[in-house]
Amino acid sequence: MSKQQLFDAMTASQHQFASIAKDIWDHPQLGYSERYASTLQQQTLKEAGFRVSANIGEVETAFVAECSSGSPIIGILGEFDALPGLSQAVSPTLEPLEKDAPGHGCGHNLLGTAGLEAVIALKKYMEEHHIEGTLRYYGCSAEELLSGKTFMARAGVFDDLDLVYTWHPGTFNMTTNLSMQALSSVEFFFHGRTAHAAAAPHLGRSALDAVELTNVGANYLREHVPDGSRIHYQITNGGLAPNVVPDNASVLYFLRGKNRAEVDDLLRRLHLVAEGAAMMTETTVTAEIKAGCYDTLPNLTLNEVMYDNAQLLPDISYTAEEQAFARTLQQNIDPSVVAGSKASMAQMGFQETTDLAQGFQHIPQMFRIPMPGSSDIGDVSWITPMGQIMTTCAPSAVQLHTWQATASFGSSIGMKGMHLAAQIMAGAALDSFTNPDIIQKAREEFDRNRAGITYKPAIPDDVKPPQPVA
Ligand SMILES: [Zn+2]
Known part of the structure; x- marks a missing residue:
């Protein structure tokens, strides 16, 4: 043949x-x-x-x-x-x-x-x-x-x-x-307390402040990560108006590194940064893993x-x-x-x-x-x-x-x-x-x-794929 x-x-x-x-x-x-x-x-x-x-x-x-x-x-x-x-x-x-x-x-x-x-x-x-x-x-x-x-x-x-x-x-x-490169994508959602930004700012707990402090922390983290790592972010919700303290805000991150273990560790450290930002601002934070590839x-x-x-x-x-x-x-x-x-x-x-x-x-x-x-x-x-x-x-x-x-x-x-x-x-x-x-x-x-590494999906079991947009 x-x-x-x-x-x-x-x-x-x-x-x-x-x-x-x-x-x-x-x-x-x-x-x-x-x-x-x-x-x-x-x-x-x-x-x-x-x-x-x-x-x-x-x-x-x-x-x-x-x-x-x-x-x-x-x-x-x-x-x-x-x-x-x-x-x-x-x-x-x-x-x-x-x-x-x-x-x-x-x-x-x-x-x-x-x-x-x-x-x-x-x-x-x-x-x-x-x-x-x-x-x-x-x-x-x-x-x-x-x-x-x-x-x-x-x-x-x-x-x-x-x-x-x-x-x-x-x-x-x-x-x-x-x-x-291996990659993880994670979105952090911060929840605070809204208030009139001029009349009662002391009553507000800004979720946007937490997003910004997360980004500041991530930018300091950059100096102390393995060579070739990449950290990118996009603020996906920054509140609705400057005169309203935002009670909800979110930021989406991409983390990249030369292998899965390196990115898993970056992800662990970024979670600590986000939790620290929540603590500083008296807000709460939840995280959603969007992607995790090898x-x-x-x-x-x-x-x-x-x-x-x-x-x-x-x-x-x-x-x-x-x-x-x-x-x-x-x-x-x-x-x-x-x-x-x-x-x-x-x-x-x-x-x-x-x-x-x-x-x-x-x-x-x-x-x-x-x-x-x-x-x-x-x-x-x-x-x-x-x-x-x-x-x-x-x-x-x-x-x-x-x-x-x-x-x-x-x-x-x-x-x-x-x-x-x-x-x-x-x-x-x-x-x-x-x-x-x-x-x-x-x-x-x-x-x-x-070298002995067995594949295990980097997306948690409870994360469902997105639905088609009609
Ligand atoms: Zn392509």
Whole structure:
């Protein structure tokens, strides 16, 4: 049997998936409310003969699709949520489609659809060639809120996997050997006593004072935390008017660090700060954990399998129109960002021949170097060995979570990168079904690197996932 057959069949049907990705791009919805994308993907998978279970971990838009049976069990992760305020046309100049509306500035319209493309093609190939095993697609909700997969993990849906593959749209083609940061998100709600701020201030106990003192304490805490930690906050309720002592106020925190234990300790210390602020102001405080995800644990064995598959595929070729789109888009990015991005790409060995990066890099020396930012894929990577790549879906220097990214991920440049990622994931999954050594080696590496740490969700049992916004 020839893997080339699988790749060729995928190329023949790529337009179907480009139109699904564009359809999802045209209907951007925020995390936990991605009903359009979730329904479209579930329907497509059912039509292709997959068994679909929805409402995973009480997340309405999360689902698992499965075909065949028995061992091994190999998964592919997909996402489909958008970001607020990033509405943008497929245009190289700023042109929101709808003011303040969401947009696919992280390319999750491509992320999920590549997984769909991979599993649908692979299912057909496995049937034709009598390949044994269970193939799964995970429709994961709310990655941007850093918690969709944690709720799914709490429901146990990743526990029986032998291994999993995923990817992320980016500005070059490369295996992902870096490690993203662990994160906790917590909101503190302070309750005090209201009063007329001028006539009877002595009777008031300001919840806003407690919020401000918490922030002062957190800002002093910064000096005494491990290197690379990040503490960000947003006042979510600061009271209603200056002349009314606020009896309710709240503040939302993100804490990041290089691993789960480090963030757990930051969280413990921040709780002490908030309790101290409550004591000082004679208010009370309650805390709600919103998210808690792990750092990502890359797997070099699986990343090498993905790299080997990338070597079997030709470079993406771009039309003159796509090249022109890339150049104009880059002119709308700060020149220092463009220069910085070109320098770091040259350092990683990419040839500076085009504004759209070609070639495919695998740099094992980057293994587990901490990278700023977090993702709930971290949770999955501590449950089962995970391979991950990124592909060129936007011109170099385009930053994720910007209008330039939304424009690229709706364009044919994004679709071409998605198709390449789908082929690599399908090829890597096929190798994993047919070569038991891959699973064994990936497992051994996984066990060695997790060094006795067993995954336990960082969201408390009593915290329920948010409900969709109608
Ligand atoms: Zn993303």
